Amino acid sequence: MLRRVITLFAAFALLVGFGVAGMYLPVPYLVASPGITLNTIGEDPDGGPIIRIDGEDHYEHDGGLSMVTVQYSGGPSTRMDLFTVLSAWLSPSQAVLPEEALFPPDRTVEEISEAQSVQMNDSQTNATAAALTQLGIDYDTRALVAGVGEDLPAAGAIKEGDIITSVDGDPVDSKEEVVEKVGDRTPGDDVEVGVDRDGTEETVTLTTVEGDDGTPIIGVLVSNDMDFPMDVEISVGDVGGPSAGLMFSLGIMDRLSQESLTGGHRIAGTGTITPDGEVGAVSGVEQKMVSAAREGAEYFFVAAGACPQTFDSAATGEIEVVKVGELGDAVDALDAIRTGDGLDALPRCEPN
Structure with missing residues (x-):
């Protein structure tokens, strides 16, 4: 009888041990967390303007037009353990994604990094084109x-x-x-x-x-x-991808406008931009809203296609969400925010 008890206890202990050890095995998942925010009409870490314009009169204004990012942990070379992933899954401000969402198996990490850099460069070019078009400046x-x-x-x-x-x-x-x-x-x-x-x-x-x-x-x-009839240089460090296009456009417009677009208000947002000003949806809005709220943004601009994500964020209800379909919509919303006229008519995301 005693031998059976000892055997069962040993088996139980072994099972628990395997279970605990399994919690620390690397797994092919990513964790998305709220990332940094960068005020496009503010300064970079070196004290210079994030948006630098040469060859045209430009201005500095108070307020904020911030791009927001998502921080991803994990990946093929830095996989996290199951315990960390489960903890993130329980967190209201984080999301767990399959590794393939960011690292397709048919592409190397270097290829993905290069593609994100190209997307960032393209978004800056498109943002400049959209801003100049909105301002009526030919190129x-x-x-x-x-x-x-x-x-x-x-x-x-x-x-x-x-x-x-x-x-x-x-x-x-x-x-x-x-x-x-x-x-x-x-x-x-x-x-x-x-x-x-x-x-x-x-x-x-x-x-x-x-x-x-x-x-x-x-x-x-x-x-x-x-x-372009001027040189526009945007400095955001190692951030990649196309999702800051909307906020780049607004930041460029603010730099080129004698009057502040924000009136001193703090705005954040995310969305791609085309040269003709169409705003596209991006992922990670749930985490980006948390970043924006933590930095004190009053309003968060988002493409219509990303509206469903805004209702799943830990920051839902903490920040005013404004839906924009094109750059002109964002400019109109900023005019209402700056003047206080028409705030009730700002376009909002509607739950499904």
């Missing part, structure tokens, strides 16, 4: 060939760095125009493409092929090369 755009696919019609005929100037004789000055004009045909049709190569104009005739989505393509990656 030039060119359709730059950023890459040429192998074994596709453009290979050997068009080179990276070329500027596409026309499609079938019609002038084009943006990526969107090139895509639209090439796509307005049936795969197998010919298309004449005019290019500027180091100042020399050339015209090539290519036969389109069917792309992965069924649309006709010629095999070039085109980006918008924008020539």
